[in-house]
Amino acid sequence: MLMFTNRIHIILFMLSFSFMGLTAQVPATPMKDKEKFKKDLVEMTAAVNTLESDFIQEKNLSVLASKIISKGHFCYRKENHIRWEYLNPYKYLIIISDGKLFVKEEKNQKQYDIQSNRMFQEMNKFISGCIQGDILNNEKDYKAGYFEDEKSYFVRLVPTAEAMKKMLSEVQIWFNRNDLTVSRIVMLEPGGDYTRIDFINKKVNTDIPLEKFSFK
């Protein structure tokens, strides 16, 4: 796991945890009522106690003819318990719970105290912000554009800081129009490479035991 010190890196790192997707048809019709969308999103996330989903991550590198596909499972439980697990073709687990962050790689595992580290504090805040929709209010770091089509609400976040722009040209978030859950997130890089994460088999307010967020 990366050990970054400056804020841009923190934000970038945190972004990578959020729920993602690209290159499919991007909704181009401006959202008719973005304030209502934001209000509905806040209401929806307030009603969500748990959320779990499988995800498929697709990394597209221009130097490769094929994409790097990885799959895993994501769990969230209020307040601020997050489990992000890669299962195939490699194993990698991130748990954020009770002010601590736990990372388990194939041959290595580490635990960090979020409160003692500004980076982890920011990360925790960011991930929660994504789940609760607060990220859309971060007008300081991103310029947001709101769009929609018959299936999705679509938010395009363009980084405003120069250092961030070198790493990411754009972050795209798709929300399912029916239940406002995030269905896809895409991180676009300036050179055209991108990471897309699709969320499938989403389940809201199921019983996810706290043990899921245990470090043991």
Next chain:
Amino acid sequence: MKNSVLNKLLSLLLLLPLLLTGCSLSLFPGYRTCSTAPASAPESWFASDSGHYLFNTGIDIYKKHFSGLMVVKAMESDHYRVVFLTEIGIKLFDMEFSADSAAKVHYMMEAMNKKALINTLSRDISLVLMNTKTEEIPDCLRQRKSDDVVFLYRDRGIKNYYHIQSPSDNPYMARQTGCITNKVKAWLYGNSASGLDSVLIRHDNIRLSLNLYRIKE
């Protein structure tokens, strides 16, 4: 006072042979010249027809640990592209290696964008890629202890040694030495049927190590 000066002079005289030869410990790595050279030099594990390799990778630099996925792609004309990403897809570096020029940095994340680190990583990766000059003919050596065949490539004061156990093998160990001491060793594990499985790189003089475990996609 006089004794102190004499002692210093004596020390310098003892070091003189090493200074005159220009190099030292790495001159005596326990090799002897081949009596009969093998027909051909060993091939890189990353041959041009091998598609791409994906590795679960950990890089430890002093107290910092970076983990992620390393993609190695052999391009045309002995060029290689090496991209290091976090598991979650954030690019850490993207470099291009060719035999006849310095590594080209397409992208380097700010946290790793230090000249010394880039140079060291470039040399390490080049060592493992066997990214030697195309026209260079290596010296053939034999290790005294194991009788392994060792191919030595020289490049501007740097020596790269590649150890093989039989003529058709890819290298199982690579070692780079500078003028004074060993710099870095790399162990390459795999077999001819399934190809390269893992790579471990260790430095002698700095706390830098790389562990690469291949992911079968």
